[in-house]
Every structure is written in structure tokens, then in C-alpha cells.
Amino acid sequence: MYKPFDKSAPLPKFKDCARNGGCDITEGLAVYYTDACPYNDYYINIVLKELAAQANKKLTIVKLDSKTAAQSHFVPHTLYSLFEDGKSVTQQVLSERSFRRFIRARSIAYIPCKHR
Numbered sequence: 001m002y003k004p005f006d007k008s009a010p011l012p013k014f015k016d017c018a019r020n021g022g023c024d025i026t027e028g029l030a031v032y033y034t035d036a037c038p039y040n041d042y043y044i045n046i047v048l049k050e051l052a053a054q055a056n057k058k059l060t061i062v063k064l065d066s067k068t069a070a071q072s073h074f075v076p077h078t079l080y081s082l083f084e085d086g087k088s089v090t091q092q093v094l095s096e097r098s099f100r101r102f103i104r105a106r107s108i109a110y111i112p113c114k115h116r
Contacts, residue, residue, distance in 0.1 A: 014076055023074045026086035028058025032073060033080045034065075037093060040080055047096050055103050 002012055023030055029052060033040045044061055052059035064070045070078040075091060082089045084106075094102060 021075065021088040022086050023081075023083040023088070024086070025060050025062075025083065028060065028085070030060045030062065030083040030086075031080070032062045032064055032078070032083075034063070034070060034078050036079045040093065043093065043095065044080075048094065048099055051096065051099050051103070057103070 023032070031044050031048060033044055035041065049059060049061070064073060064078050073081070074083075075081045075088060077091045079091070080093045081091045082094065082102075089102070092098070
């Protein structure tokens with residue numbers, strides 16, 4: 001549902017790339033993020049990178065740093081999105097504890113918490 005401010009405005013719609021819920025990185029984990037949240041950079045580039053390495057899981061990090069990149073993203077919400085083997089997992093920003101739960105749920109490996 002939407003309310004147009006201008007009757008002649010085009011009907012809003014999602015781009016085709018955001019309809020399928022997948023991404024172009026089909027091996028391992030892929031995290032796409034923007035700087036809209038000031039904590040993303042730390043959690044992704046420090047904590048998640050280290051935790052993925054400890055779990056022997058390939059992690060690809062993609063920062064959406066332009067309006068065009070964000071508008072062409074695979075999901076409508078560009079703050080943070082996590083994919084596993086090309087399939088969307090979540091758009092919730094994962095803290096260290098959340099990421100460890102995610103790893104455990106997939107029985108990949110147990111990762112001890114050390115960033116507290």
C-alpha cells in the first residue's frame with residue numbers, strides 16, 4: 001500500500017533483482033551492508049570475519065557504497081543482508097552471539113565467544 005503525493009507519479013515497485021531473494025555469490029557466506037548503521041563496519045569486518053575464519057567458512061563482504069549499488073541490491077532493505085550459498089538468510093544485523101547461534105544451528109562448528 002502506498003499514498004502518492006503526486007497523482008501522476010509512477011507506481012512504486014521492487015526491481016527484478018530484489019524479487020528472488022538470492023545473490024550472485026553462490027559459495028559460502030556473503031554479507032552486504034551499508035554504513036547506515038555505525039556498528040556494521042566493526043561487526044562485519046572484525047567480528048564476523050574472525051568468526052567465519054574460526055568456523056572455516058568462506059565469507060565475502062560487500063559494502064554497498066553508492067545509491068546505485070543499493071538500488072541494484074538483491075533485497076529491498078540494504079542496511080545488512082546475509083546470504084549462505086547464494087540464498088538469503090537474514091536482514092537482521094547479527095551480533096557475535098547471533099552469528100555463533102547461526103553457525104551452531106547449521107552444525108558447522110562451535111565458536112567460543114571472545115569479544116565480550
